[in-house]
Amino acid sequence: MxxxxxxxxxxxxxxxxxxxxxxxxxxxxxxxxxxxxxxxxxxxxxxxxxxxxxxxxxxxxxxxxxxxxxxxxxxxxxxxxxxxxxxxxxxxxxxxxxxxxxxxxxxxxxxxxxxxxxxxxxxxxxxxxxxxxxxxxxxxxxxxxxxxxxxxxxxxxxxxxxxxxxxxxxxxxxxxxxxxxxxxxxxxxxxxVKVKLIEEVKAEKDNRIDISEANILVSGGRGVGTKENFAKLTELADVLNAQVSASRAVVDAGVIPHDRQVGQTGKTVRPNLYFALGISGAIQHLAGMEESDYIIAINKDKFAPIYSVSDLGIVGDVNKIIPLLTERLKKEFSK
Amino acid sequence: MNIVVCIKQVPDTNEIKINPVTGTLIRDGVPSIMNPDDKGGLEMALRLKDELGAHVTVITMGPPQADLVLREAFAMGADRAILLSGREFAGADTLATSNALAGALRTLQFDLLICGRQAIDGDTAQVGPQMAEHLDLPQISYVCDIKVKDEKTVRVVKENEDGHQILEAQMPCLLTCLASAVHPRYMNVAGIVQAYNKEVEVWGVDRIDVDLAKLGLKGSPTKVLKAFAKGLKSPGEVFETDPEEAVGIIISRLKEKFII
Known part of the structure; x- marks a missing residue:
């Protein structure tokens, strides 16, 4: 050569x-x-x-x-x-x-x-x-x-x-x-050629946009946990006209589909506002979101690594804070 | 039916922390695990074994300690385990790794070759497709479901950005699998006992069918020029308070940033 x-x-x-x-x-x-x-x-x-x-x-x-x-x-x-x-x-x-x-x-x-x-x-x-x-x-x-x-x-x-x-x-x-x-x-x-396509199935797109193109992301992790709690994140996202995304743990647990995953094995995102909710901040996750303009992290563990990249960190129970925040935002927007 | 599953022992990168002062990785005490996507692939193979009585062989390339992931695979239900080990394999990039594994696979009979989509330490997703090329096998990656249609054909579901595809491939073929598609079974007690009674075959270069020039560092077209830790951002403010006040703080910051 x-x-x-x-x-x-x-x-x-x-x-x-x-x-x-x-x-x-x-x-x-x-x-x-x-x-x-x-x-x-x-x-x-x-x-x-x-x-x-x-x-x-x-x-x-x-x-x-x-x-x-x-x-x-x-x-x-x-x-x-x-x-x-x-x-x-x-x-x-x-x-x-x-x-x-x-x-x-x-x-x-x-x-x-x-x-x-x-x-x-x-x-x-x-x-x-x-x-x-x-x-x-x-x-x-x-x-x-x-x-x-x-x-x-x-x-x-x-x-x-x-x-x-x-x-x-x-x-x-x-x-x-x-x-x-x-x-x-x-x-x-x-x-x-020994592979053939039988069927192409498009996922229901409803009103979701690709998380890598969203201006605001409400992202949940292990600390949010269940599907029921994730529904609360969706309510918050709706109020903010935001998209819901997640860390790998939640995707692997099958709570939310893979196309919503932020991080090294998911998508790289840089929205204007990123909520990291119940996400401890494994380095894979940080790699996918740390370029976001403003990062708000809520976590139970005050030593969680997510606080090393967040602009505003709250130590507390995410599942109590989120419904309250959603209510307050609704009031703000109806003023 | 014969299935070979390629697995890799990896550091649990979720457990790797960063020294906030030096910005370097803290690797002490980080456990080694079976790579999650590989474990997903092994689970899919074991389901075919449950359903059709397939014979499942696991193979890994690595140092002697990689024996541990093969024992775990035994405990989950694998029938045969091969550890490809030797200094000739060291320093390999993905192409050299794929040549080494392909060398071993040439000496095995199989209908399905299963890999994880990618390993969590390197995240390249390259070794599977590269092996398939060396072995002249059709490949399908990002697989989340495998069904054997008939003696010659598998029907699989492949995830992609828009949804998924249903594809059929002629066997033998290579499939790379997603961890998120299945919940791997736990090791059972009888399996764990058996895992230590079964023999892990250790293979060196003399046991495989490959051109030695294609192995290890000298068989690697890519070279790492430098590796460095990413710079750290200076941390922001942190409040430990009750939910009411926390919400108040968030609202005020969102207003300051003109987000609301």
Whole structure:
């Protein structure tokens, strides 16, 4: 392998149901900065069916080129089909870097590809930089979030990483921005595809919005405990027009679904206001919420680590305080 | 039916605390546990054993002390346990780890290969899919339910951001499982007694089918340049008071911050 043969930063532009995922635009934004330092291009890989019309959007957010692989087989994500196409693109274009969102798709596809391309992969990065030697420095949390590790992949190409959604900033959209759109001929060896999709079931979305996009989060932990007590959190959230989220313990106990989990194995959030209720503050949890603008923590244990990141801490019984707070807020809002 | 479950012994990262003065990790006295997602995967395998009479093998790569998680797996109901151990494996990143495990798995017969989605110490979720690629197996990750449909096919439920998918895979295949999907069984007394009478097979590099250059530190494309503790934020105010007053304080702060 000659490293000089490998050029340009490729971004896996994840789309689901014909919608570009926010993390794809965030990655293109970050890739633009890195590409400027390297004097290289940002190339987005867009896979799917009837998705060609999305290519221009990727260019307007900063891609210099979009490689479009559009075929009926790619309508739904299946590991092997997507892995074949992306590895063919990588073999043809020899990217120096490939970035993926750390989503359920990115975290399934990227490791499969790293083994196929015999190269390194760094998971869930929160920071990407270029070293003096023009190598990619990938920084990620380890040990549940408090230890940070900077990782490099100097002897193999491409350098690959998955990046946490919500961490990088997308660029402002430039409506007239121009770029190159290249159609990639899709050839999939279907004899190697041994998984098929039977049914896609969308979760009831009701009025919930993604917790990583919420302005106010009311988050409960082990100290809240039961489903009945969580209903009280929902009442508080409704008054504040907030979303309910939770720590891992509560999700593992099945009280609340996984898409509501804040922390290292859940989502990274940075709302304007974060209530940490009955959450002691394991470092995995802190890793996912400590960037919130204002943090109010209520816990029984006055030595709980959550107070090391909270702006306002209350030592007390969360299940007594919450109903009272909800009532007071209702009165405030009806004034 | 033969099932192999890959498990990892990890420090219970929930119990790791931070020294508030130095900002470093306090690892003393932190217990080692079976990685939660792996335990979820083992539970799913044991349910297939209960239902269909499957034979369940557990395998781990680690130091000699990792024997303990294999004994725990015996006590839960696993039939066979393999500890992959040796200095050749040390310093491995995810790709080198996946090559080592794949080397061992090449010598085993199985219909299903089950892993946890990810381990709580590294949180990478990479070793499973990388192994599947080395072994040329189909993979499904984020699995919360497994049903054997017929001799050749499993039907699984996979969680994703929008809800879930129902997928079918031809066996043999690799599934990575979520801890939150099942409540793992407890070890029973008879199981605990048996766990110490059963033999844990210890395998070295000579016992597996792999190119030695792909193992350990030298087989690892990624290298850790540096590791550092994250800076600490200065703590805010803390009040210990009755609920009425506490609510008053919260309301006043929300007003100050123009939130209400």
């Amino acid at each position: 000659n490293k000089n043969d490998y050029k340009n930063i490729f971004v896996f532009a994840e789309q689901r149901g014909g919608k570009i995922q926010p993390v794809a635009l965030e990655l293109i934004g970050k890739a633009s900065d890195l590409a400027a330092e390297l004097g290289e291009k940002v190339v987005a890989m867009l896979l799917g069916h009837n998705v060609s019309s999305l290519a221009q959007e990727l260019i307007e957010y900063g891609a210099d080129e979009v490689i479009v692989a559009d075929a009926p087989e790619l309508e739904h994500y299946i590991t092997e089909e997507y892995a074949q196409v992306v590895s063919q693109i990588a073999d043809k274009y020899l990217p120096s870097i490939i970035l993926f969102g750390a989503t359920t798709i990115g975290r399934d596809l990227a490791p499969r590809l790293s083994a196929r391309l015999t190269t390194g992969l760094t998971a869930d990065c929160t920071k990407l930089e270029i070293s003096e030697g023009k190598e990619l420095m990938m920084t990620r949390p380890a040990f549940g979030g408090n230890l940070m590790a900077t990782i490099m992949c100097t002897e193999h190409r491409p350098q690959m990483s998955t990046v946490r959604p919500g961490v990088m900033q997308k660029k402002d959209r430039q409506p007239s921005r121009e770029g190159v759109i290249t159609n990639f001929e899709v050839k999939i060896d279907m004899s190697r």
